[in-house]
Amino acid sequence: MDNCMNSSKERIFALIKEVSPYEDIEENTDLIKTGVLSSLEIFVLIQSIESEFNITISEEKIILENFSSIAAIDDLLKNY
Numbered sequence: 001m002d003n004c005m006n007s008s009k010e011r012i013f014a015l016i017k018e019v020s021p022y023e024d025i026e027e028n029t030d031l032i033k034t035g036v037l038s039s040l041e042i043f044v045l046i047q048s049i050e051s052e053f054n055i056t057i058s059e060e061k062i063i064l065e066n067f068s069s070i071a072a073i074d075d076l077l078k079n080y
Helices: 007-019 039-053 070-077
Strands: none
Touching: 007 039, 007 070, 039 070
């Protein structure tokens, strides 16, 4: 994991590791193209994020590009 990650990115990283224990994930690793997350795992991750951050992600925000990397997820969370 990149040592420059902030605490929200570290929390996202931990959630991804719970859903898919993949070893080499960096802040900008494409989680979808590299196969780190399957479509089912993305939905599990969304539920975990909502629970961890006490938010509800709106349907229009549930698009692949918002979950393509730790950085993209962190950017999405800045809206909440």
